[in-house]
Amino acid sequence: MPPEALTPDRILEATEDVLRRYGPAKATVVDVARALGVSHGSVYRHFRTKAALREAVTNRWLERSVGQLAKITAITTQPAPVKLQRWLSALFDAKRKKAGDDPELFATYGVLIEENSGVVDEHIRELIAQLREIIEEGVRAGQFAVDDTAVAAHAVFDATARFHDPCHAAKWRSPTIGDEFTAVSDLLLNGLRA
Amino acid sequence: MPPEALTPDRILEATEDVLRRYGPAKATVVDVARALGVSHGSVYRHFRTKAALREAVTNRWLERSVGQLAKITAITTQPAPVKLQRWLSALFDAKRKKAGDDPELFATYGVLIEENSGVVDEHIRELIAQLREIIEEGVRAGQFAVDDTAVAAHAVFDATARFHDPCHAAKWRSPTIGDEFTAVSDLLLNGLRA
DNA sequence: CGGATGACAGATTTCAATATCTGTTATCTC
């Protein structure tokens, strides 16, 4: 009997390791099985296809970041404009940090994200829902004036794409990127203001 | 003697044809020479390297689009907010049209653009200069209130990246993309307003 | 019987031999 039972979680852990080591192009199900000391047939017992396995890894990665941001949404001691500003900053900083700390791993997840656009769409829907909550709070407090908070939240998310969408990651290394973010952020805040 | 002298322009024309036909990965200098009925050595007389040839093609393509937008900037019968709105729409429509009409060709130029980021930077600088002119006009007329028109122009350009940067092209096929653009555009206009 | 295994078929990837391409240059032509 192996030291521990084979669980989806252990498989996902091993898959992340393999992806980190070999990259998205070379990581195989056989590699994952080898890392776990089992046959690849056993992996297929828990994940029906390689695509499903990669999707689960992607989901896991995205959920970790959404969780962090939800904490900012939950803070109640800040006025909405400040909270929105901080939320956007946190999203940008988190992305930039990940991209800067380990560009290779970031690129790996970039590939997974392109593969699993469905999972990403759901993730984005959650982020926009958080944004909407902050904007709604601001409307209630008379700090923001918008017709439709859902539309506004979507617009804010879209307008900051340059600072969170991985396809712009290369530009995040520019020394002026911070100023550019502030300029967009301020302009948007101003646009929402009552 | 060939029907016409071999000029840089004819070579660029032929290069565009070859790129259209074979795509960016397979288009070779030998192909271009063959299309022109000359030896590839002759092409190298006009363009020092394959990279220089591709850069010139990229430049040509980008200049065509900047030229169209400059016409909108030059119109003097519209108030600045309307002009800005129309300019952004025109940029988005032009990109979306190109991407939709011939996705393969658009992808080809997408590859060239990644190869020649220097040329693209200059192109973007020109676009932002046009934006800045419109914003300055609005500030003079008391319609816009911004500290620094250069920063504001940059911010507007960045905030609309989702609607002009080729890395977002796949999303331009969404049926709701028009509404999303309008929402961002309105939000930005509001943010600039005095 | 629930869970793991290894052998298997068809699809995909790797690798090394072969062909093509890039960029230079000595030569040719008008």
Place this chain on the structure above:
DNA sequence: GAGATAACAGATATTGAAATCTGTCATCCG
């Protein structure tokens, strides 16, 4: 002599045979 050419070396791309991978399944084990 200005402009084109073709031969060439080194770098890059293509190709097809061999290896590996994906996903299935009959079989084995506790």
